Amino acid sequence: MTGTAYIQQIQQMLLALGADAGLSVPALQQKYLGANGAFTVLAKQIAELDPNDRKAAGRPLNELKNALAAAIAAAGSAESANDWVDLSLPGKKPAVGHIHPISQAMAEITRIFTSIGFTRVRYPEVDWDWYVFESLNMPPDHPARDEWETFFVDRAPDSKKGQMVLTTHTSNGQVREMERLGEPPIRMINIARCYRRQQDVTHTQMFHQFEGLVVDTGITIQHLKGTLDYFAEQFYGPGTKSRIRPFHFQFTEPSFEVDFSCHLCNGTGCKFCKSGWHEVGGCGMVHPNVLRAGGIDPDVYTGFAFGWGVERTYTLKEGLAIDDIRLLYSGDLQFLEQF
Numbered sequence: 001m002t003g004t005a006y007i008q009q010i011q012q013m014l015l016a017l018g019a020d021a022g023l024s025v026p027a028l029q030q031k032y033l034g035a036n037g038a039f040t041v042l043a044k045q046i047a048e049l050d051p052n053d054r055k056a057a058g059r060p061l062n063e064l065k066n067a068l069a070a071a072i073a074a075a076g077s078a079e080s081a082n083d084w085v086d087l088s089l090p091g092k093k094p095a096v097g098h099i100h101p102i103s104q105a106m107a108e109i110t111r112i113f114t115s116i117g118f119t120r121v122r123y124p125e126v127d128w129d130w131y132v133f134e135s136l137n138m139p140p141d142h143p144a145r146d147e148w149e150t151f152f153v154d155r156a157p158d159s160k161k162g163q164m165v166l167t168t169h170t171s172n173g174q175v176r177e178m179e180r181l182g183e184p185p186i187r188m189i190n191i192a193r194c195y196r197r198q199q200d201v202t203h204t205q206m207f208h209q210f211e212g213l214v215v216d217t218g219i220t221i222q223h224l225k226g227t228l229d230y231f232a233e234q235f236y237g238p239g240t241k242s243r244i245r246p247f248h249f250q251f252t253e254p255s256f257e258v259d260f261s262c263h264l265c266n267g268t269g270c271k272f273c274k275s276g277w278h279e280v281g282g283c284g285m286v287h288p289n290v291l292r293a294g295g296i297d298p299d300v301y302t303g304f305a306f307g308w309g310v311e312r313t314y315t316l317k318e319g320l321a322i323d324d325i326r327l328l329y330s331g332d333l334q335f336l337e338q339f
């Protein structure tokens with residue numbers, strides 16, 4: 001065979017190959033590169049050529065063969081990858097984080113109170129004795145202070161404001177807010193970390209409270225009760241009621257404990273609430289001494305205040321009986337991912 005005839009055979013094979021482009025990968029492999037494939041046959045025929053033509057014929061044949069083998073290999077791997085797409089398999093769920101349940105509750109509490117004109121404020125969580133106790137009608141050595149198991153900061157006391165403590169309740173925001181505004185009206189919602197020296201399955205040393213304070217002319221217990229009812233319905237759902245029972249706090253007069261009707265049984269009594277009610281926190285009409293401490297004239301203005309724990313407020317809503325409340329702050333994803 002002459003070199004020209006040989007090149008013509010290569011060209012014919014290429015034309016055939018173009019027409020065969022739609023064949024499957026194994027079929028192409030067999031027809032062109034297999035033991036009796038077109039390339040194999042042509043490669044063998046090189047031996048029949050004039051030795052001077054062999055190089056000129058062999059090189060293009062080899063290059064074409066390598067290009068075809070590479071194309072077939074690429075198509076083959078794409079095809080075999082496709083073989084594994086099983087559309088009936090469930091998809092892979094991307095890991096999505098979410099806001100910590102207590103942060104979610106704080107956002108919801110903020111939304112509810114700001115929607116009726118309260119302003120969310122932040123005050124120090126390490127604060128002077130004056131704001132945490134004394135200005136709230138609890139002079140040094142007053143026995144009422146014992147209720148708040150206080151952490152004291154190891155530093156020299158201020159001559160006027162006393163020792164520095166970790167805030168035991170958000171009530172430290174009351175006089176601070178009066179000072180900030182100078183003059184009523186005041187409608188504050190203060191949500192913050194609080195600290196008490198107790199730790200067991202129902203208490204963490206760090207927890208959160210939210211505190212409401214309203215001071216204006218003509219503020220009465222009715223405004224307090226209406227605000228509590230509004231919160232109860234908004235947070236726990238329509239039909240939830242609030243109930244106030246006489247109690248004692250140094251910084252409110254009169255003082256009450258606050259209960260909400262159980263939203264799981266509509267207040268009829270169930271395994272979760274037992275009596276139909278859940279005790280949540282404290283409230284009352286701001287004591288005249290507290291108004292005075294904040295520079296507000298109690299003969300002109302009256303006010304109410306309330307405050308209690310975010311953790312309990314939240315777990316009640318979810319109907320959660322968490323065995324150990326400390327799990328909320330454990331950082332344990334298995335626990336947190338449930339919410």
Ligand code: PHE
Nearest residue numbers: 169171282283284305306307
């Ligand atoms: N600070 C009180 C507590 O921690 C709750 C409270 C707030 C009571 C405001 C009355 C008014 O128990």
